[in-house]
Amino acid sequence: MDLRPSAALKLWHDVMLAHVHGDDTDLSARQMVILLTIYLEAPPHTVRGLAKKLDVTKPVITRALDTMGARDLVQRRRDEDDRRNVVIQRTVKGALWIEKLADSIVERARNVARRS
Amino acid sequence: MDLRPSAALKLWHDVMLAHVHGDDTDLSARQMVILLTIYLEAPPHTVRGLAKKLDVTKPVITRALDTMGARDLVQRRRDEDDRRNVVIQRTVKGALWIEKLADSIVERARNVARRS
DNA sequence: GCCTTTTATTTCGCTTTCGATACAATATCG
């Protein structure tokens, strides 16, 4: 992908602005990264695994799952093989949210000068 | 710009992850949009103007300026022509922050499949 | 010179998040 710095900033600005406008309540940077990780990388996802991958403490993950779980963007499930683990799963609503974000980025990228 | 949805999401994830890792304290979505607006669009910028452009209340702008001002990312100045106005100005540190963000996006965009 | 309008900030009570630590539940090792 070829992207000049000024185009990158405009893209970032436009998508962020749409994000702030759009959602009922917008997700924090951490929450967004967690959600994206869950939807982009292969399962299974655990609290510990996410904490390590994002280099944050476990309570941060727990809190984010509380918030996003309340909004039905992710789902918790006990791992029956090792009941200490909690497996984080996708939801229909979460998939839609992600899809909407992707569309938003793609659409705004189209309005950005190419190579130029 | 040509960008598939999956590439867009990966780009977003990677940049956000770097953002969360990198900064001492990361900026909220609103703060980031405000900062980008100040640095992308032509001055002068006022509290009222930013509030209208981003469709938020004025206290939101004031608070964001407090926070970012404390981190020396933006600067306030009284408008001497109309002393009710506050003009928001760029700082060296803010410019560096923006530049770093741009580089981060550009670099990660390079690692994303093109057109595919 | 008042009265009204406009601009930015302050204040209020509330909610959310933070890091750090403590804790409860489960698994593992001997």
Place this chain on the structure above:
DNA sequence: CGATATTGTATCGAAAGCGAAATAAAAGGC
């Protein structure tokens, strides 16, 4: 079984952000 390790959550006080309304300062209308 009993000690230890691991996993996720709960709790704590502190900090930050929110919307709504009140306030202070400055400008403009008449």
